[in-house]
Amino acid sequence: MANEIYSTYPMVKYLRKEALPTALCPGCGGGTVLNAFANAIDQLKLDPKDLVVVSGIGCSAWIASPYFLADTLHTTHGRAIAFATGVKVGLPDKKVVVISGDGDLASIGGNHLLHAARRNIDITVILVNNFIYGMTGGQLAPTTPFGARTTTSPYRNIEHPLQISETIAAAGASYVARWTTAHVYQLIESIKKALNVRGFSLVEVISQCPVQYGRRNRMKEPAEMLRWFLKNSVPVSRAKNMSPEELEGKFVIGEFVNRERPEFVTELNKLIDEVQGHFGLKED
Amino acid sequence: MIIRGDEPEQLRLLRKLYKPGNYFMQGNEAVAYGALFAGCRFYAGYPITPSSEIAETMARELPKLHGYYLQMEDEIGSIAAMVGASWTGFKVMTATAGPGFSLMQENLGYAVMTETPLVLVDVQRSGPSTGQATKGAQGDFFQARWGTHGDHPIVALSPTSGQDAFWETIRAFNIAEKLRTPVVVLFDGVLAHTREQIRIPDVSEVEITYRKLPANEEEAKLPFGDPHGDGVPPMPLFGHGYFTHVTGSTHKENGLRDVYTPEVHDRLVRRIHRKIEKNREVYERYEEHFTDDAEILVVSWGVTARPALGAVLKAREEGIKAGLFVPKTVHPFPGERMRELGKRVRVILVPEMNLGQMIIEVERYVNDDVLLKGVNKIGGVPLTVKEILREIRGVA
Ligand SMILES: Cc1ncc(C[n+]2csc(CCOP(=O)(O)OP(=O)(O)O)c2C)c(N)n1
Ligand code: SF4
Numbered sequence: 001m002a003n004e005i006y007s008t009y010p011m012v013k014y015l016r017k018e019a020l021p022t023a024l025c026p027g028c029g030g031g032t033v034l035n036a037f038a039n040a041i042d043q044l045k046l047d048p049k050d051l052v053v054v055s056g057i058g059c060s061a062w063i064a065s066p067y068f069l070a071d072t073l074h075t076t077h078g079r080a081i082a083f084a085t086g087v088k089v090g091l092p093d094k095k096v097v098v099i100s101g102d103g104d105l106a107s108i109g110g111n112h113l114l115h116a117a118r119r120n121i122d123i124t125v126i127l128v129n130n131f132i133y134g135m136t137g138g139q140l141a142p143t144t145p146f147g148a149r150t151t152t153s154p155y156r157n158i159e160h161p162l163q164i165s166e167t168i169a170a171a172g173a174s175y176v177a178r179w180t181t182a183h184v185y186q187l188i189e190s191i192k193k194a195l196n197v198r199g200f201s202l203v204e205v206i207s208q209c210p211v212q213y214g215r216r217n218r219m220k221e222p223a224e225m226l227r228w229f230l231k232n233s234v235p236v237s238r239a240k241n242m243s244p245e246e247l248e249g250k251f252v253i254g255e256f257v258n259r260e261r262p263e264f265v266t267e268l269n270k271l272i273d274e275v276q277g278h279f280g281l282k283e284d
Numbered sequence: 285m286i287i288r289g290d291e292p293e294q295l296r297l298l299r300k301l302y303k304p305g306n307y308f309m310q311g312n313e314a315v316a317y318g319a320l321f322a323g324c325r326f327y328a329g330y331p332i333t334p335s336s337e338i339a340e341t342m343a344r345e346l347p348k349l350h351g352y353y354l355q356m357e358d359e360i361g362s363i364a365a366m367v368g369a370s371w372t373g374f375k376v377m378t379a380t381a382g383p384g385f386s387l388m389q390e391n392l393g394y395a396v397m398t399e400t401p402l403v404l405v406d407v408q409r410s411g412p413s414t415g416q417a418t419k420g421a422q423g424d425f426f427q428a429r430w431g432t433h434g435d436h437p438i439v440a441l442s443p444t445s446g447q448d449a450f451w452e453t454i455r456a457f458n459i460a461e462k463l464r465t466p467v468v469v470l471f472d473g474v475l476a477h478t479r480e481q482i483r484i485p486d487v488s489e490v491e492i493t494y495r496k497l498p499a500n501e502e503e504a505k506l507p508f509g510d511p512h513g514d515g516v517p518p519m520p521l522f523g524h525g526y527f528t529h530v531t532g533s534t535h536k537e538n539g540l541r542d543v544y545t546p547e548v549h550d551r552l553v554r555r556i557h558r559k560i561e562k563n564r565e566v567y568e569r570y571e572e573h574f575t576d577d578a579e580i581l582v583v584s585w586g587v588t589a590r591p592a593l594g595a596v597l598k599a600r601e602e603g604i605k606a607g608l609f610v611p612k613t614v615h616p617f618p619g620e621r622m623r624e625l626g627k628r629v630r631v632i633l634v635p636e637m638n639l640g641q642m643i644i645e646v647e648r649y650v651n652d653d654v655l656l657k658g659v660n661k662i663g664g665v666p667l668t669v670k671e672i673l674r675e676i677r678g679v680a
Contacts, residue, residue, distance in 0.1 A: 016529070019540060049525040054368070066529050066540055071522040073371065074531035074541075075364065076394050082356065082364035086328065089352050089365075090372025091523045112364075115357040268352060275347035281297060 011038035014048060019066040024059060027222030029181040029207030033128055034063045036184055036205075037099065040191035046095065052087050053097045056080040056109060059135045059209070060101035060128035068099075078108030081116045084123050092265045095124065095195055102129040102143045106164050110142070113164075113202075117171035120199045121264035126191065127164060127202060130209035138212030145249065149216045165204045169256040174199025174263075176256040180206035180229035183253060190255070199263045206251050294323070295487050297349050304486040311446040311475040312379075314482050315405055316341035318453030319377045321490050324403070325351035326374035328365035330358050330384060333418050334473035335407035338379035359387040363404065367391060370400045371530065373521045375457055379405035381473070383414065385424060386431070392466055393432030394532040396556065399508065399517065401460035401495055403453070405469040407476045408586075410664045419664025420473030422586055425641035428468045429615050435553055437560035439567050440468040440615040444589040446475060446482050452612065458493035459567045463559055464516050467567075470614060472587045472637070474666050495519050504528070508552065509537040515559025560616065569612040570621060574600060578607025580676055581629040583622070583646050585614055588635050588667050595672035604680045617645045626650035631679045635659035635672050655679065 015038070024030045041048065051070040055061035057077035065072035075083045080098045088096045098105070105113050105127045116123060132150060133139040139152040142162045149156060169176040175197040177190040187205060194201035208214060208225035219225045229251060236254035239247060276282050298321065309317075316338050319327075327342040343353040352369075356362040359380055366376040380388060385406045395402055408424045410416035424431075428440040441456055443449035453469060460467040496518040498504035503511050504520040507528050511518070517537075520526040529539035534549045542548045560567075571589075573596060575581065580599070584592035589610040599606035609625055611618050626632065626646075632654055634643040640658040647656055659675045661667050 016527075016540075018538075048527070052522050065531070069527055071371075071527060072529045073368065073522075074529070074533070075367075076390055076532060079360060079364040079391065082361035083368040085354070085356070085361070086326070086365035086368025086370070086374075086376075087372055087522060088368075089326065089354065090369045090374055094523055111357050112361050115361075272347040272350060272352075276350070279301075279348055281300065281348055283293070283296070 011035065011042065014038045014041060014069055016066050016069045022067055023062060025211045027208070027210045028059065029130060029205070029209065030060055030063050030128060032181040032184060033060070033099070033126065033205050033207060034067060036187045037063070037068070037126060037191055040188050040195065043188065044192055044195060046195070051095050051097060052091060053099060054080045054084040054087065055098065056100040056104035057135070058101035058104045058133070060099065060130070060207070061104060063128065064097065064099035078104055079112065080104065081109060081112040081123065081125065085116065085121055088121055088123055088265055089268065092269070096122070097124045097126065097195070099126045100128070101134070102127060102131070102164065103133045103141045106162055107142045113168065114171050117168045117173040117200045117202070119264040120172055120174055120261050122198055123200060124194045125200075125202045127204045128207045129164065129204055130207045130213060131161075132209050132213040134209045134212045138216065150213070165202065165256050168202045172200070172261065173202055173257060174261055175201035175258050178204040178206065178251070178253050178256065180233060180251060180253065181208060182226045182229045183233070193258070197258070198266070199261055294349065298487045301345070301348055302484050304484055306481050306483050308479055309446065309482050310337055310477060310479050311449050311471065312337035312407070312477070313341050314446040314450040315379065315453050315469070315471060316345065317484060318450040319403065319457070320345055320349060321487065322454040322457035323375045323492055324377045324457060325349060326366065326369040326376040327352070327378065328354040328356050328362040328369070328376070329378045329380065330356055330362050332381045332384045334409055334420065334476045335379040335381045335405065337476070338405060338407070359384040360391065363388045363391040363395070363402070366402045367395055367398070367400045370402050371522045375401070375461065377403040377405065379407060381407045382409045382411050382417070385427060389431040393434060393436060395466040396432070396436045396438070397532045398530050399464040399519070399556065400466065401464055402466045403456045403460055403469060404466060405453070405471055408470060408472040410662065416664045418473070420476070420587060420637065420666065421662065421664065422472060422588065422637040423641065424470060425614065425638070428470055435557070437557050438468060438615050439463070439465060439560060439613065440470050441612060442470040442586040442614045443475065444586060444610060444612070446478060446480050449475065450482060454490060455569075458491070461493045461495045462516070462566050463563055464495060464519055465560065470586060474587045497521070498526075506537045507539050508535060510555060515555050515562055564616070567613050568616075568618055570618045571610040571612060573608040575607040575609060575625055577605055578629055579605040580631045580633065580679060581607050581609055581625055582633045582635065582672065582676070583609045583642070584635050585611055585642055588637055591667050591669045592635050592672055594669035595676055598669060598673050599676045599680070604676060606676050614642065619649045622646060622649040626654055629654060631655045631657070633657050633659055633672070633675055633679070635667050635675070637661055637666060
């Protein structure tokens with residue numbers, strides 16, 4: 001059955017067939033993200049040979065690897081961006097993409113995320129924010145909404161969620177955007193922009209995990225979660241004129257920054273060139 | 285792209301920058317120069333005493349050689365970046381100490397499982413915890429061996445002087461490349477900061493090894509296979525269009541994850557062990573002094589091997605039949621040679637700057653009729669010739 005579906009799916013050429021069908025639950029937003037990423041690659045006419053995709057650990061980490069057919073590096077929990085940093089230095093002409101979850105990239109890996117943005121290294125990060133630790137069974141994440149229930153906040157969450165896009169925009173990234181899985185076309189456009197920016201880019205995708213999050217928060221059906229996203233999404237431009245109280249529980253969507261800033265690997269190579277010149281090491 | 289450090293350009297740069305001859309330098313600097321001569325062109329690290337001068341030397345010298353120095357946000361990120369860079373073809377190194385080595389353990393295991401060549405220099409300092417941050421010690425013998433989780437082999441070397449550190453660092457790179465595995469160099473804070481005369485050779489004197497690359501598409505499709513029967517798969521580098529999949533999870537020969545089939549895990553982990561066990565000649569190394577007729581054998585490693593040699597020489601002057609055995613590769617332990625020597629001697633003394641670590645490894649290879657005794661000192665000050673000699677005299 002699965003194979004029939006995949007054989008009529010136009011993006012299947014970008015997938016590692018021997019790894020299909022995916023292990024994602026039916027209705028998981030991860031499928032939408034994979035689809036959006038494949039479409040972005042397709043629309044940009046990027047050769048997957050020019051891609052290296054890196055991920056950490058979690059359901060969302062599987063989107064990129066093993067499913068995407070490129071060089072893929074599936075790393076330890078939280079460290080994908082640090083691994084990707086080494087890859088980018090070695091292969092400055094390739095597109096290095098990190099796809100992973102909010103727990104992976106923003107909790108255990110939060111420090112790497114922050115510093116990669118600060119360095120402005122040319123890596124594209126697609127961060128799948130499903131408000132939960134899906135793979136380990138639905139525990140509290142740094143993104144879990146205030147008051148929500150998880151297996152480790154069974155009464156209610158008393159922590160405040162991290163606003164990832166806002167934080168990374170402030171940290172110095174070149175491009176930051178946030179969409180939900182209910183905004184597929186905007187998402188594809190942002191992934192395309194992010195891939196083409198020379199610098200650190202983050203696309204945060206608010207995504208549904210009906211199995212571990214929805215079920216415990218009165219949204220058992222994936223569609224209920226998508227309706228929740230649509231109903232509560234506020235464009236960045238409008239959010240600017242809203243008070244923190246009005247923004248409570250809302251999803252601010254759109255582009256947060258899109259700017260040029262010196263990029264890390266470019267600067268590193270420039271520095272090497274200068275040093276070579278200074279010490280008279282260049283071949284004449 | 286620097287895959288091969290012996291490119292004429294690299295040799296030209298090395299020759300131009302580092303004239304052969306004697307220099308007065310720190311052990312840490314010797315490690316850094318060893319790495320540069322071995323072809324290391326990527327260093328990612330996080331400063332920590334007593335290892336920092338390795339990072340500082342690399343930051344200064346690497347750009348001159350078209351190499352990359354990255355100061356990461358922490359040790360976890362440092363070893364992660366190294367693994368990423370190694371898959372693009374770089375020879376990579378980091379240096380750390382105590383708490384930093386602890387932080388690197390998870391990804392050291394990742395490098396073992398994904399068969400990623402890298403060199404990790406642990407400049408041992410006094411612990412536990414932040415302990416005596418600036419003082420040397422030999423307390424990480426077992427952390428190097430068993431610090432990361434699971435069943436895994438490891439190769440660890442331990443230089444006994446600054447000059448030795450230069451050559452042993454080169455050897456560490458050669459082993460890492462040859463066996464596609466991480467190699468730990470157990471250095472220590474005492475030698476790291478000791479300044480002494482160190483000879484920098486001409487590049488022609490340095491033998492350099494490079495990792496096996498896939499000979500054809502077929503080999504490239506099996507990044508974790510064993511086409512040559514030596515347990516070491518050719519490494520398909522990223523960026524060459526092979527669509528290689530690398531994961532720290534249990535994987536099949538083609539790289540794809542399979543964590544459900546017991547045989548897949550068994551086959552993978554046993555091969556990773558086998559490639560280390562079967563290739564002893566690639567890494568096993570030890571030194572011996574007066575072992576032929578020794579009745580009292582001193583077994584020592586790293587920094588302590590030097591006063592140990594001094595003590596053995598003095599004991600010989602006094603007519604005591606003492607000998608010295610120094611494992612240079614401490615993991616896997618040269619057990620066979622240890623067993624042979626153990627049969628011939630009456631007493632074995634094991635001086636170390638810890639409360640007894642390598643002695644546990646020695647014990648596995650000697651019979652009960654040998655008197656086995658540790659000579660241990662902690663507190664950040666190395667053992668002296670006198671202290672070891674006193675122990676030799678005590679059992680003579
Ligand atoms: C060092 C370490 N700690 C904990 C884990 C267990 N673990 C695996 S996935 C995961 C959470 C993943 O959450 P997220 O990134 O949000 O991904 P999701 O599954 O929700 O897509 C955790 C804690 C691990 N693998 N490694
Ligand atoms: S547990 Fe949640 S995040 Fe994981 S695959 Fe299922 S729906 Fe998706």
